[in-house]
Amino acid sequence: MLAKQWVLKVVRTKIFGLKYELMANDRRSASAIKRSSVLHRTYVLVPSGSGSWRGPPLLFLGPSLRGMPVTSMVPYMFTELSGCSVSPGNSRGVQKKKRRRRRRRRTSSKSRTLKSIDDLIQATYRPLNGKSKRKTITLLCLVLNYSISDSVSSFHWFRFFDTRSYDLTSLTNFSSFIDYGLDWNTSDSNCCTWIGVTCDNSSVSSKRVVRLELGSRRLKGRISESLAGLDQLRILNLSQNFLYGHLPARLFHLQNLEIIDTSNNDFAGPIPGGSNLSSIRYIDISGNNFIGSVDATLCESSSYIHTINLGNNYFTGEVPANFGRCSSLQQLFLNDNQLSGSFPESLWQLRNLRILHLQHNLVSGPLNDEIGKLSNLVELDISSNRFSGILPDAFERLEKLENFFAGSNNFSGHLPKSLVNSPYIIFLNLNNNTLNGAINLNCSAMVRLTSVDLGSNNFHGPLPDVISSCQRLTHLNLARNNLGGEVPFAFKNLQALRFLSLSNNSLVNISSALATLQHCRNLTSLILSINFHDEQMPRNVNFHFRNLRALVIPYCELRVAAKMLQLLDLSWNRLSGTIPFWLHEFNYLFYMDLSNNSFTGEIPESLTELQGLNNMNTSAERDSLGFPLFWSGADGSRFMYKGIWGFRPTLDLSYNNLTGPLWPGFGNLKELHVLKLKENHLSGAIPDSFSGMINLEVLDLSYNDLSGEIPLSLEKLSFLSKFSVAYNQLQGDIPAGGQFLTFPPSSFEGNEGLHGRQPTPFQPQQAPHDAQLADEETTIIGLQFGLGVMSGFLFTFTLSFSSGWVFAKT
Known part of the structure; x- marks a missing residue:
């Protein structure tokens, strides 16, 4: 019985029209080649010299096992093929092995008698015509043995070319679709030296492109299908550009691709389903215009994926339950889409998940107690959705949760005990829900608490003294609730506090409040509007808020000289009377908005002397400040730090x-x-x-x-x-x-x-x-707490702090 043999097979390909693929039927030979550490290249044998061959090149994509392609082989691996001549199996003993060696030597000598390349090509075509496969295999092995024994470099019938030429073609085609920003010298055949292109560390004759990193290069154009020809590509970064059109479907079938980042472009259309990214670890396609449903197969093709970022697109439908199969997933960003339905319970099985962003969608239903299974969760943002019901009392199991954002939903009930006693929480935002009861934060336990936003709820009762124990607290928003009583004197201990909003409550005793809060030395923004009903401001009282930059308070008759004041916004009130002539004394004032009021009289001519608007040296001081602002969007409670340069020098007296x-x-x-x-x-x-x-x-x-x-x-x-x-x-x-x-x-x-x-x-x-x-007429510097209009505002005040802003918005 003859041993199993190597068979030459011909299949169609888009590159050459014909592709020659060696199929391994001999398990021992296949295993030997599969074990090799160099089986990751593709080589092409093409004729040279004066041979009369006109057929396609011989493309060796390497052996295959059971019809499935294995990686490619290099010239010195051809010695593995020397045993492919027809002979009995080696289980017959030493004599048969010797006969095989003698046969190989005889056939090897015959290879030198080949008179032209046509002899070989004719033989290799014979299997297609039903001729003997044995001769084909023998002749093929003869030529390979000849190339090894006489060295590849001296073999005058063939040259070896690496498939870097295929990568060169793919990259050249890719560049032809880029209209702007890609400075490649495509006449240089060594594409490994091109900007953003990285090849592997193999020998010079066989380098393959493994990284294409073109992020933040202001590229403009479309993505060519040829990019999918980089079959050894491991990292693709096209982020922060101006690319548009659809992503090629074949891009999601690159089995070596580990990282793909096309974020912050202008790509559109649906994401092709049925992806086969078997090596993918990181995918970021956020900040585009993708539509349709989320590809549920992302987690089925790869068990290594740890980051999925699909945020800031237009995806619809439900959150795929299949994402629960991403056992290695650590970060999942689905924010700012149009996803709906309930939250899949399968995602609670993601024990390695650290960050989950689902904000700004249409997801509804309760927040399940099963959330406690996400023991490694560090940040959870489900704000601006349609979640409802009671917050689960499962936070004691979330021992790594630092940031919890659930604002702008329909949560009701009291604050869970496990939440208000969590020693791990740093940022807590539950604003704009229907939560009720007392604010029972246990600051002695919440030792890391830095920012709390419980505004726009139905909390009632007095301001709790225990908040003064939150020594690290820098931002506190309790606006738009039903809180009453005085500001506790213990609040003076909040020395780290920078932002405090207590507006739209029922607080009393404004004199006491200001006397207490002036001890908060780092306070930069104080909002007390729509409180202290029917109270009169004390006259001729000095309050010293050394770092205050924003004061929002009604009925102001405070004494001050705010010599460092830079921004003054009193717009959208019902202020009457004349504009004070002394506003020009603020030497650093460069932004003044008094619009949408009822001021009468002439524009004070002294405003033409504002030093902050006519002196470049004065205006150069603006970049020294940063302060919390609230966007005028749906999620008004989210503050951010914005440099002073974000405001253009403005004088607005309109309306x-x-x-x-x-x-x-x-x-x-x-x-x-x-x-x-x-x-x-x-x-x-x-x-x-x-x-x-x-x-x-x-x-x-x-x-x-x-x-x-x-x-x-x-x-x-x-x-x-x-x-x-x-x-x-x-x-x-x-x-x-x-x-x-x-x-x-x-x-x-x-x-x-x-x-x-x-x-x-x-x-x-x-x-x-x-x-x-x-x-x-809306402005981003307004503090978004619902701008109530204050009638009867008295503009008979002298400002009273050493630096900062003055606002009259509520």
């Missing part, structure tokens, strides 16, 4: 009842970026000196009683991107130069005396700052 002229001195405000005087009763001409505001980006003088002409000197304002003088009594020609070529006709309508060519708008020049220009 009042101001009268009188526009002062020529406004031209001195060289650092001013935004000037809004819309909807007042201002009169007179637009001063020619306005051209001195060289950094001006927004000028809105609409809906007043201005007359005269539009000064031609305004054409010099090269950064002006929004301009409106609509609905005044202006006359003359519309300037036709500079930025005036960009303004739409609506900027000039309502002025019957204006005439001239109506400009055609086009994309305006980029302003010197990246801050997005917006004309909405």
Whole structure:
């Protein structure tokens, strides 16, 4: 009986049209090759010299076991094939082994008698024509033996080429789809030297591309299907670019791929289902425009995956229950999508899970007690969903949970005992639910507690003294509850406290509150509005809040000189009377918003002397501060630190009842970026000196009683991107130069005396700052606690702290 043999098989391929694949039927040979540590390359045998062969190259993708491809082999591995000639099996004894060796020597000598490459090619084609396979195998082995014995380098019929040429083709095709940002020299055939490309550490003749890292390179374009040709790729990073279109389906079948990061681009469409990323460990496709359901097979193809980030897309449907099979999963980000349904119970089996982000979705139902099984959980964010019911009393088992965010849901009932006694919690946010009862935080146990937000609930009773034991507490929001009584004197011990909001409650004794809280030396934001009903502010009382930057309080008659004040926002109240003339004494003030009030009289001419708006050296001090802000979005309770440079120098007096002229001195405000005087009763001409505001980006003088002409000197304002003088009594020609070529006709309508060519708008020049220009009346610096309007606000106060902001928002 003959031994099992090597068989040559021909199959179709997109690369060459024909691919030659060696199939191993002999278990011993297959095992020997499989054990080799070098079976990870692909080699091509092509003719050289004057041979007459015109067929496709011989592509050796290596042996296969039971029809499944095994990794590739290198030239010196061809010695394993020397035993592939037809002979009896080696179980017959030594004599048969000797006969095989003699046969190999005879066939090897015959290989030198081959007169042309056509002899070999004809033989290898014979199996397709039903001819003897034995001759094919023998001839193939002869040639391989010949190449080993005479050395590959001296064998003149064949050259060995590594498959780096395939990677070169794939990368070249990939680059042809990138319109901008990719500076590759595609004429250099050594793609391993290209920017962002890393090859393996194999010999020079067989390097393969294993890493493609092009993150944050401002790439613009689409992803070519050819990228999936990098079959040895292990790391793919295309994050933080401007790429668009669909991700190739074949990309999710690269079995060597371990890390894929395409986050923060403009990709769209569904994610191909049935992925086969058998080696994947990390996948991040967040910050795109993907739609459809989440691929439930991500965890089925790989047991190594530890991070899945699908956040900030448009995925719909339910959270896949199959994610419970990701036994190694440590981080799961599904936030900011449109996922709905209940939370799968199978996910409570993820014992290695450390971070779970599900915020800003439509997930509903209760939060199960099974959450206690996630013993390694460090951060849980389920805020802004539709969870309901009572919070589970299972936090004693979550011994690593530090951050728990469950705001903007429909949770009810009391705070669980295991939660208010947890020694591990650092950040706790349960705002905007319907929780009730007393605030029974056990600060003596919660030794790591730093930030608490229980605002917008139904808590009642007095402010608990025990909060003063939270020595590490820096942020406390208890606004919009039913709390009463005085601010406990023990609150003076909160020396780390920086942000405190007690607004919209029923607190009493404002004098006592201020006298107590001034001892909080690090306090920068204090919000006490809509409390202290029918109380009078004490007159001629000094309070010293050394670091206070934001004060939100009604009926202010405090004495102070806030010489370091930088931002003043008193907008959206019902303030009346005249604007105080002494505001110019704030030498560092660069942002003033008094809009949407009922101020009357003239604009104080002293405002044209604001040093923070006409002195570059003064304005350079702004980057020294950082402060907590609240977004004007759905989740108003989330604060963030925003550098002072996030605010453009602004003077906004719009939507009042101001009268009188526009002062020529406004031209001195060289650092001013935004000037809004819309909807007042201002009169007179637009001063020619306005051209001195060289950094001006927004000028809105609409809906007043201005007359005269539009000064031609305004054409010099090269950064002006929004301009409106609509609905005044202006006359003359519309300037036709500079930025005036960009303004739409609506900027000039309502002025019957204006005439001239109506400009055609086009994309305006980029302003010197990246801050997005917006004309909405909402503002990101408002402290989002529901801006209640305060009637009867007395603007007869002198400000009373050494540095900071003053707000009058609630």
